[in-house]
Amino acid sequence: MTGGAPVWQQPRQVSLGLRMLTYCLLMPLIAVSTTFFGCISLVFGLWDRSGRQQHAIAQVWARSLLRLSLSPVTVIGLERLDGARPAVYASNHLSYYDTPVLFAKLPFQFRILAKQSLWKIPFIGWYLNRSGQVPVDSNSARSAIASLNRGVTALKAGMPLVLFPEGGRTETGGLRPFMSGCAFMAIKAQVPLVPIALVGTYELLPMHTYHLTPRPLVAVIGDPIPTVGLTTRDADALTQRLYETIAAMYHQYAVPERL
Amino acid sequence: MMTKPRIAIPVPTRNDLAYNQRSWLEYAQAVERAGGTAVAVPLTLSPREIADLINGCQGVLLPGSPADVNPQKYGQEAEESCAPADAARENVDELLIQDAHNLYKPILAICFGLQFLNVWRGGTLLQDLTVLPVNHRAGGSVAVAHTVAVAPESLLGGVVAREEAPEEGGFLRLPINSSHHQAVGIPGDGLRVTARCPQDGVIEAVEGGQASEGATAHFVLGLQWHPERSYEQSPTSQAVFQRFVAAAAAWQPRAIRVSVG
Numbered sequence: 001m002t003g004g005a006p007v008w009q010q011p012r013q014v015s016l017g018l019r020m021l022t023y024c025l026l027m028p029l030i031a032v033s034t035t036f037f038g039c040i041s042l043v044f045g046l047w048d049r050s051g052r053q054q055h056a057i058a059q060v061w062a063r064s065l066l067r068l069s070l071s072p073v074t075v076i077g078l079e080r081l082d083g084a085r086p087a088v089y090a091s092n093h094l095s096y097y098d099t100p101v102l103f104a105k106l107p108f109q110f111r112i113l114a115k116q117s118l119w120k121i122p123f124i125g126w127y128l129n130r131s132g133q134v135p136v137d138s139n140s141a142r143s144a145i146a147s148l149n150r151g152v153t154a155l156k157a158g159m160p161l162v163l164f165p166e167g168g169r170t171e172t173g174g175l176r177p178f179m180s181g182c183a184f185m186a187i188k189a190q191v192p193l194v195p196i197a198l199v200g201t202y203e204l205l206p207m208h209t210y211h212l213t214p215r216p217l218v219a220v221i222g223d224p225i226p227t228v229g230l231t232t233r234d235a236d237a238l239t240q241r242l243y244e245t246i247a248a249m250y251h252q253y254a255v256p257e258r259l
Numbered sequence: 260m261m262t263k264p265r266i267a268i269p270v271p272t273r274n275d276l277a278y279n280q281r282s283w284l285e286y287a288q289a290v291e292r293a294g295g296t297a298v299a300v301p302l303t304l305s306p307r308e309i310a311d312l313i314n315g316c317q318g319v320l321l322p323g324s325p326a327d328v329n330p331q332k333y334g335q336e337a338e339e340s341c342a343p344a345d346a347a348r349e350n351v352d353e354l355l356i357q358d359a360h361n362l363y364k365p366i367l368a369i370c371f372g373l374q375f376l377n378v379w380r381g382g383t384l385l386q387d388l389t390v391l392p393v394n395h396r397a398g399g400s401v402a403v404a405h406t407v408a409v410a411p412e413s414l415l416g417g418v419v420a421r422e423e424a425p426e427e428g429g430f431l432r433l434p435i436n437s438s439h440h441q442a443v444g445i446p447g448d449g450l451r452v453t454a455r456c457p458q459d460g461v462i463e464a465v466e467g468g469q470a471s472e473g474a475t476a477h478f479v480l481g482l483q484w485h486p487e488r489s490y491e492q493s494p495t496s497q498a499v500f501q502r503f504v505a506a507a508a509a510w511q512p513r514a515i516r517v518s519v520g
Binding site: 052079080081082083084085107108109158160 | 270271275276277278279280281283284299301302303
């Protein structure tokens with residue numbers, strides 16, 4: 001699979017002042033916010049079995065991180081969603097900042113699929129566990145199937161799933177090949193697959209860097225792709241369609257002069 | 260065994276996705292447990308697409324909403340307490356109610372759905388109940404907000420589980436949840452009041468279709484409380500959905516002889 005012509009750029013060398021602001025003020029505040037809301041969420045997790053209150057806390061946390069990033073977010077296509085029925089929401093993965101953008105801007109409760117190793121980290125792992133998020137172990141085929149079935153169970157109980165089908169962040173800013181688990185789960189649960197393209201978070205905070213380059217961000221929500229009548233044999237074709245849709249949406253909004 | 264009746268349920272609001280997520284599934288699950296199939300009616304569809312969707316359904320469930328009915332539809336100006344209207348939801352409800360009345364499809368209207376049905380039938384609403392002694396806006400976390408007095412000789416009276424609602428003074432006393440701040444003022448044409456709050460007289464249930472072949476030919480039931488939230492605990496709530504789904508299963512397309520009248 002190809003990602004089309006690359007329109008991303010190497011991040012510019014940012015000014016010393018901005019780097020100092022990031023290191024001395026923004027990053028410590030991000031850490032404080034994450035610790036603070038993480039602890040609150042753990043307390044709520046003692047009784048909040050539906051996860052609704054913990055999700056509300058995660059939304060406040062995500063909004064605080066977006067404030068600290070000094071980057072305004074535009075959401076395009078939110079009117080395509082009504083929230084009434086569950087769906088699988090699949091987004092490209094450019095940066096650690098993708099998760100706060102999705103939590104802050106998707107106005108309903110959802111579960112996330114994340115790599116199993118995160119469950120072993122103190123605090124974060126406890127939070128993921130208590131709030132009912134779904135672990136994925138992509139190293140072994142058998143446990144991957146088991147985690148996909150957990151996702152299908154969540155969908156059938158009415159809980160939307162949000163995931164990154166690339167399975168990890170991009171190092172270059174380009175789209176990596178998709179795994180077909182999201183298509184598999186959407187088909188199994190007979191719920192729509194909703195493509196989401198995030199634009200700008202790579203330039204804000206690329207992999208392996210630790211300072212922010214504030215800039216406008218865009219989250220584009222595509223038309224839900226129905227899965228009614230599809231079987232798991234169609235999963236690869238559906239994944240391909242998802243890939244092409246997200247790539248097209250990304251390139252439509254990643255105007256080079258805005259980068 | 261005939262096929263499961265399909266029940267059209269509009270998505271509750273145009274803009275409040277979190278509310279839609281919380282509530283739509285509760286209605287759908289209650290319908291499915293009672294033996295029906297829930298069909299979501301998105302508010303973004305064109306009237307043509309909605310018509311196609313309704314044509315495949317045998318019953319209509321109008322759910323609650325945090326919005327209030329546009330007061331101009333019953334000849335009043337909005338008071339300060341009146342929440343903003345949701346035009347998209349009202350348009351969809353209007354199409355569903357019109358179709359159900361033309362073809363005598365069963366209607367179960369809950370909370371906002373009841374209020375909108377009442378206005379469609381020419382009735383009015385009371386725009387705010389907060390001054391009353393009973394806490395009608397108790398909300399989803401209060402299992403029993405107050406009791407209602409149900410007229411025994413009515414569709415609802417026949418559905419209410421006697422062990423849950425003992426008879427007292429000629430009325431069945433049913434404990435209910437409550438989360439609304441408006442209520443039926445003047446009942447619409449052909450709607451009979453069959454339950455009230457005994458303390459303040461607030462109308463809690465109405466019923467009655469407008470079938471020209473007799474009032475019982477068309478199942479229309481409106482409840483101001485939320486039976487879908489108490490489906491697990493309340494035999495009455497289960498019976499409400501079971502009767503509604505059974506009416507939809509028994510529904511036959513009516514040969515229309517008069518389109519108006």
